[in-house]
Amino acid sequence: MTPVSLAPPLPPTSVPQLDKDGLFPLWEQMVLIRRVEEMAAKAYTERKILGFCHLYIGQESVAVGAAAACRPEDRWITGYREHGQAMAKGVTPRAMMAELFGKRTGASRGLGGSMHIFDKNVHFMGGYGIVGAQCALGTGVAWSLKHLKTGAVCLCWFGDGAANQGAFFESMCLAQLYKLPIVFVCENNFYAMGTSVERSSAVIDMSVRGLGVGMAREQFEGFDVEHVRNRMSAAIEHARSGQGPVIVEVMTYRHRGHSMSDPAKYRKPGELEERKQNSDPISITEERLRGFGVTDAEMEAVRERVEVIAKDAYEFADASLPPDPADLYAYTYAPASS
Amino acid sequence: MAMIAMREALRQAMVEEMRRDPTVFLMGEEVADYDGAYKVSQGMLAEFGPDRVVDTPIAETGFAGLGVGAAMAGMRPIIEFMTFNFSLVAFDQVINSAAKVYQMSAGQYPCPVVFRGPNGHAENLAAQHSTSVDSLYAHFPGLKVVCPATPADAKGLLKTAIRDNNPVVFLESELMYGWKGEVPDGEHLVPFGVADLKREGTDLTLISWGKPVHTCLKAADELAKEGISAQVLDLRSLRPLDHDAIFNAVAKTHRVVVVQEGHLFAGVAAEISARIMESCFDLLDAPVLRVCNRDVPEPYATILEKLVVIDPERIVTAARRVIGRA
Numbered sequence: 001m002t003p004v005s006l007a008p009p010l011p012p013t014s015v016p017q018l019d020k021d022g023l024f025p026l027w028e029q030m031v032l033i034r035r036v037e038e039m040a041a042k043a044y045t046e047r048k049i050l051g052f053c054h055l056y057i058g059q060e061s062v063a064v065g066a067a068a069a070c071r072p073e074d075r076w077i078t079g080y081r082e083h084g085q086a087m088a089k090g091v092t093p094r095a096m097m098a099e100l101f102g103k104r105t106g107a108s109r110g111l112g113g114s115m116h117i118f119d120k121n122v123h124f125m126g127g128y129g130i131v132g133a134q135c136a137l138g139t140g141v142a143w144s145l146k147h148l149k150t151g152a153v154c155l156c157w158f159g160d161g162a163a164n165q166g167a168f169f170e171s172m173c174l175a176q177l178y179k180l181p182i183v184f185v186c187e188n189n190f191y192a193m194g195t196s197v198e199r200s201s202a203v204i205d206m207s208v209r210g211l212g213v214g215m216a217r218e219q220f221e222g223f224d225v226e227h228v229r230n231r232m233s234a235a236i237e238h239a240r241s242g243q244g245p246v247i248v249e250v251m252t253y254r255h256r257g258h259s260m261s262d263p264a265k266y267r268k269p270g271e272l273e274e275r276k277q278n279s280d281p282i283s284i285t286e287e288r289l290r291g292f293g294v295t296d297a298e299m300e301a302v303r304e305r306v307e308v309i310a311k312d313a314y315e316f317a318d319a320s321l322p323p324d325p326a327d328l329y330a331y332t333y334a335p336a337s338s
Numbered sequence: 339m340a341m342i343a344m345r346e347a348l349r350q351a352m353v354e355e356m357r358r359d360p361t362v363f364l365m366g367e368e369v370a371d372y373d374g375a376y377k378v379s380q381g382m383l384a385e386f387g388p389d390r391v392v393d394t395p396i397a398e399t400g401f402a403g404l405g406v407g408a409a410m411a412g413m414r415p416i417i418e419f420m421t422f423n424f425s426l427v428a429f430d431q432v433i434n435s436a437a438k439v440y441q442m443s444a445g446q447y448p449c450p451v452v453f454r455g456p457n458g459h460a461e462n463l464a465a466q467h468s469t470s471v472d473s474l475y476a477h478f479p480g481l482k483v484v485c486p487a488t489p490a491d492a493k494g495l496l497k498t499a500i501r502d503n504n505p506v507v508f509l510e511s512e513l514m515y516g517w518k519g520e521v522p523d524g525e526h527l528v529p530f531g532v533a534d535l536k537r538e539g540t541d542l543t544l545i546s547w548g549k550p551v552h553t554c555l556k557a558a559d560e561l562a563k564e565g566i567s568a569q570v571l572d573l574r575s576l577r578p579l580d581h582d583a584i585f586n587a588v589a590k591t592h593r594v595v596v597v598q599e600g601h602l603f604a605g606v607a608a609e610i611s612a613r614i615m616e617s618c619f620d621l622l623d624a625p626v627l628r629v630c631n632r633d634v635p636e637p638y639a640t641i642l643e644k645l646v647v648i649d650p651e652r653i654v655t656a657a658r659r660v661i662g663r664a
């Protein structure tokens with residue numbers, strides 16, 4: 001028997017620091033995601049978006065920072081709060097909004113909705129609605145990435161709530177045993193629906209769960225998009241190198257309720273305001289950009305451009321046709337192999 | 339034609355497909371080093387190595403989900419459940435992931451995974467190792483559900499399953515692994531959705547699938563001694579279901595007994611019975627009867643177990659009733 005070995009720490013960041021030109025597009029991406037999400041919230045209140053709708057507002061730096069650390073061929077698979085991740089991975093605001101509207105022009109042609117956005121062209125392998133189940137799927141994706149010798153890595157996203165699920169624990173066991181190229185990204189936004197981390201887990205550092213299987217782990221704050229990009233780069237490099245999986249826990253915060261129907265009364269008084277004040281990813285990056293000499297006018301120009309894109313997504317979705325009822329059975333079974 | 343056991347037929351199917359397609363791999367508990375809990379995968383590790391014949395920890399949710407994800411990402415996993423009782427731990431992955439991802443993604447991610455292993459009653463295994471899951475899995479669109487009764491069908495259907503672009507639940511039987519039958523030489527594929535008339539008859543049709551097909555054949559022998567000519571229709575797959583074969587059988591014999599291992603309540607037998615009523619009621623000369631396991635969890639003691647599972651006598655009794663000789 002080999003002795004128990006504690007997981008190695010991730011090495012320090014090897015990617016160069018971002019200059020103005022590197023940081024600016026990340027900020028723009030975050031602004032876009034937030035604006036599109038705000039548009040989705042509006043459409044939801046107009047009953048143009050139905051069912052469940054979980055917004056990503058407040059967490060933008062995590063998806064955008066991770067995307068900046070990935071290659072296009074890397075696969076992402078995630079839970080149901082995936083609008084921001086989908087856009088960060090390359091799903092267009094139009095395809096995403098049209099999906100939320102349940103239109104045939106949507107990323108999943110109106111069959112998936114808010115929780116099931118898929119886009120094979122950008123290797124976005126879906127949002128899933130059974131908490132933690134995607135961890136096992138991501139492990140399988142990583143299995144194929146390894147054995148088909150693709151050189152790609154799977155980023156498997158989940159929340160602090162999913163970190164209590166059996167599927168997550170089993171997936172860690174398997175991924176570490178088989179040394180799969182996967183990064184388990186736990187976005188800890190402090191609340192599993194309405195249950196705070198302290199009330200749902202005896203150990204509130206979710207990343208230490210990796211230690212039980214000898215997995216490399218790290219926990220860090222994710223409000224600074226560049227910091228996310230740096231630490232995710234280290235994690236992805238580790239996974240890509242063949243050394244096996246990594247679990248990273250990114251501390252973040254959602255500004256909205258669990259879903260559109262949640263007024264989030266479980267927060268401590270003043271908590272949300274404090275977070276918005278001190279931990280808003282967009283403001284943090286804005287301040288850094290000002291330090292680089294970016295002017296208000298430059299930022300305003302971006303905001304105007306973003307407004308056009310977000311409005312266009314809304315209008316495109318609104319004007320698109322719903323799915324053709326004749327296609328109801330088109331996707332139950334895949335056609336036979338050739 | 340070679341006379342081989344069911345386990346060997348299943349192995350031939352996997353080995354041939356793995357030689358043919360490098361993306362096929364077998365994964366499950368004890369499939370590699372141990373040569374398979376029931377020796378279905380005997381020798382496969384030696385031929386294909388540990389990357390393609392893969393032992394797992396006891397983590398059914400994990401490795402079933404791994405199979406689904408690997409299928410979505412371009413490989414063709416065969417996931418072995420040591421028994422389908424254990425698949426209930428992985429039910430979420432089979433139903434919510436495998437059966438639905440092709441539809442949720444609007445066809446972007448096919449999921450060509452096979453879940454296979456022994457299903458249903460064996461002997462003296464008590465309640466938790468004797469479940470028949472046919473009806474559970476057959477309930478869900480997106481899955482294909484296959485249940486061979488002979489080595490030839492086992493081989494041909496498993497090869498078809500491995501090549502299929504959809505998730506397939508492939509139900510075997512622990513008791514049948516050693517049963518022998520003739521298997522055609524060379525490439526042998528059996529399509530899904532095509533039932534097989536295992537015995538011709540004129541007075542009534544016994545409809546079944548999987549292991550109870552053999553119980554039906556024994557019952558048909560008994561009925562023949564009484565001058566009753568029973569035919570035995572083996573459905574071979576439940577999804578897709580061969581409606582035409584069922585319809586033709588009703589049109590020919592006008593009397594049907596559906597024989598299903600597993601519980602009677604809300605089972606596939608009820609589905610078949612309802613379909614016959616809906617589509618060819620006028621062809622019936624008697625109500626369709628069902629013979630299923632008794633409506634209790636399976637007990638351990640032999641004397642009780644024998645009361646629960648289907649035997650030829652119960653089928654004969656139902657057959658007599660359906661032709662009015664009870």
